[in-house]
Amino acid sequence: MKLLFTGASGFLGNNVYPLLQRMYEIHTVGLSTEDDYTANLAQEVPDLHEEYEVVLHAAGKAHVVPKTDAEKKAFFDINYQGTVHLCRALEKSGIPKAFIFISTVAVYGCEYGENITEEHPLNGTTPYAVSKRMAEEYLQEWCHNHNVILGILRPSLIAGPNPPGNLGAMIKGIESGKYFSIGGGKVRKSVLMVEDIARLVPLLTKKGGIYNVCDDSQPTFHELEQLIAKQLRKPLPHNIPYRLAKCMALTGDCLGSKVPFNSLKLKKITKSLTFSNEKAKRELGWAPLNVTECFKIR
Secondary structure, eight states: OEEEEESTTSHHHHHHHHHHTTTSEEEEEESSTTSSEEOOTTTOOOOOOSOOSEEEEOOOOOSOOOOSHHHHHHHIIIIIIHHHHHHHHHHHHOOOSEEEEEOOGGGGOOSSEEEEOTTSOOOOOSHHHHHHHHHHHHHHHHHHHTTOEEEEEEEOEEEOSSOOHHHHHHHHHHHHTOOEEETTSOOBBOEEETHHHHHHHHHHHHHOEEEEEOOSSOOBHHHHHHHHHHHHTOOOOEEEOHHHHHHHHHHHHHHOTTSSOOHHHHHHHSSOEEEOOHHHHHHHOOOOOOHHHHOOOO
């Protein structure tokens, strides 16, 4: 079975590709010269030479806080317009049987909450969240019109070797000794092992649907800190009492955007944010990997 994979050269793609290769004949679309189709989806419609039964669309822009209008526009160019261009290419080369889109839990716009389900309103207002929501909506209409099975995955924080984003920053901070735990690291965050994306693909090609995906353990910051410190052979990070952290955050508020720690950052790391994976487990028969047992940082 032939699968077209966008974003195969990114963090997710590098970890998922070898696993999918055991199940599918894969061709890739991306900016790298190593891709089978070298194309900038944000700017052009790729010229696909074959018909594909499955499409896995993981190419996108994330992990960056936009500071200019041009940087904000880039999210829409890549995440939304890139999706439109991909679909136009498929209309020319042949309509697939199944289309799987890697979205994000950011579409909910939640800074904190527990066991958030797929029924939660899509209140995300960041360029990242809005561009992903627009892509979801476009794909729902396009797949309906072309009789394509659509699977939309909304992953939480993704764990795997050399992760980007917040997990990557935590690893670097613990390694350099510049990371501090706050209030004992008691809050919980939903995390997904990157390999689970590959395990979900064949399940989604049969049924489709929209699913939050994360593991069952909902690890605390302290559990993640322990896991990372052990693998790095570093001591556990020093703990800062919440009251002291609050004073530091208020100081950051006064000093402006150049200071990396403020009240908003404090709120994010001292309030739990977890998502329900019950729908994916129930409808797809999926059993997620346990992050605290499987996460290898390198």
